Amino acid sequence: MKSDGSNNKKRSFWLDQIERSVNLRWIINWLGLSTGFLYGELDDRLDLRSALQKILKKPVPKHVNFWFCFGGFTFLLFLTNIITGILLLMYYRPTIDQAYDSIVHITNNVPFGWLVRGFHHWAANIMVITVLIHMIRIYFHGAYKHPRDMNWVIGITLLLLIMAFGFTGYLLPWNQVSFWATTIGAEIPSTFPVLGKYFTYLLKGGDSVGQLALTRFFAFHVVILPWITVGLLAMHFLMVRRLGISGPL
Numbered sequence: 517m518k519s520d521g522s523n524n525k526k527r528s529f530w531l532d533q534i535e536r537s538v539n540l541r542w543i544i545n546w547l548g549l550s551t552g553f554l555y556g557e558l559d560d561r562l563d564l565r566s567a568l569q570k571i572l573k574k575p576v577p578k579h580v581n582f583w584f585c586f587g588g589f590t591f592l593l594f595l596t597n598i599i600t601g602i603l604l605l606m607y608y609r610p611t612i613d614q615a616y617d618s619i620v621h622i623t624n625n626v627p628f629g630w631l632v633r634g635f636h637h638w639a640a641n642i643m644v645i646t647v648l649i650h651m652i653r654i655y656f657h658g659a660y661k662h663p664r665d666m667n668w669v670i671g672i673t674l675l676l677l678i679m680a681f682g683f684t685g686y687l688l689p690w691n692q693v694s695f696w697a698t699t700i701g702a703e704i705p706s707t708f709p710v711l712g713k714y715f716t717y718l719l720k721g722g723d724s725v726g727q728l729a730l731t732r733f734f735a736f737h738v739v740i741l742p743w744i745t746v747g748l749l750a751m752h753f754l755m756v757r758r759l760g761i762s763g764p765l
């Protein structure tokens with residue numbers, strides 16, 4: 517049996533969390549009410565409902581099954597990471613003196629910080645699995661062939677972007693593992709002929725991984741890669757919509 521002390525500690529921890537979440541619930545309620553109100557007002561003027569119905573009311577072909585959902589699952593995980601990433605940005609500090617401490621602060625002190633960080637971490641990892649299943653589905657259905665070949669190429673770029681997100685995000689906590697993994701990872705391009713060593717230098721911003729590398733990885737992780745991904749996703753979805761989903765086997 518656990519001692520009274522640890523039970524009290526546990527209870528006060530949960531009470532503390534609930535107490536903090538009251539504010540959160542208030543904020544969510546308020547957002548719900550105000551968007552509901554806004555939606556009605558906007559719909560009155562812009563006729564959003566029928567515009568949305570045109571986009572969303574499209575019958576799903578009979579042959580579409582569970583395996584066709586993995587692109588959507590990947591997108592859902594990407595959205596999760598955009599939202600949790602923005603929340604992490606409220607507390608993360610991208611400097612070599614403060615990055616590690618800010619991550620510890622998020623995990624231990626910020627309300628639900630551990631949860632937000634956990635979601636960001638797991639969504640990023642599970643996304644790699646769902647995107648691979650998505651690719652396997654497309655391969656076995658032959659959906660990579662003309663006229664969807666360009667969408668396969670966009671898909672490969674999206675896969676590379678997901679890996680780039682993983683690589684740049686790994687450095688951000690600025691702990692021993694991230695430092696050494698990046699030191700090794702950033703050396704890989706230097707083995708490519710002619711331009712390789714310049715690319716490595718560009719990534720690290722010098723001879724070793726330091727503040728410039730952290731700044732650059734941060735810029736790639738939170739600004740450059742997300743916007744490129746959003747642009748390519750828009751093209752990916754537009755092509756799915758215009759070409760229609762591939763036919764039955």
Ligand code: HEM
Binds near residue numbers: 586675678
């Ligand atoms: C961020 C990553 C990705 C997201 C969010 C995404 C999302 C989607 C979605 C929602 C669809 C609709 C049909 C379905 O889900 O099966 C789709 C279709 C497609 N995706 Fe992706 N995708 C991603 C990466 C990839 C990759 C890595 C490839 C291949 C290299 C790829 C190639 C395709 C192709 C060829 C189609 C058309 C399939 C058809 O018409 O049956 N996608 N994608």
